[in-house]
Amino acid sequence: xxxxxxxxxxxxxxxxxxxxxxxxxxxxxxxxxxxxxxxxxxxxxxxxxxxxxxxxxxxxxxxxxxxxxxxx
Numbered sequence: 001x002x003x004x005x006x007x008x009x010x011x012x013x014x015x016x017x018x019x020x021x022x023x024x025x026x027x028x029x030x031x032x033x034x035x036x037x038x039x040x041x042x043x044x045x046x047x048x049x050x051x052x053x054x055x056x057x058x059x060x061x062x063x064x065x066x067x068x069x070x071x072x
Contacts, residue, residue, distance in 0.1 A: 007032060007044055010055060019048065020060040027055060037064075 010030040016037045018024050028036040034043040035055060042064075048056045057064070 007034070007047070007050070010035060010050060015054045016042075017054050017056050018059055018061040018064060019057060020062075022061040024057065024061050024064050040064075 007030055010027055012027055012029060014027040016024045016027060016035070025038040028039070030036070032044070034041055034045075034047065036042070042057065046057050046059055048058050050056075
């Protein structure tokens, strides 16, 4: 993960943005392994960067939704 912030600094409620620029949801919780968004765990490897007001993923929203639909 290349980031301007660290996972430990991600606040609950921070916007989560897909690589396509589409908002996926908000951070429900965060720890050293990753974040929880829309009821699903997102590993730190899927996080591209963290800014003061958002978390940007390597996944597009459509890919995130597809993972949810498959139960991943």
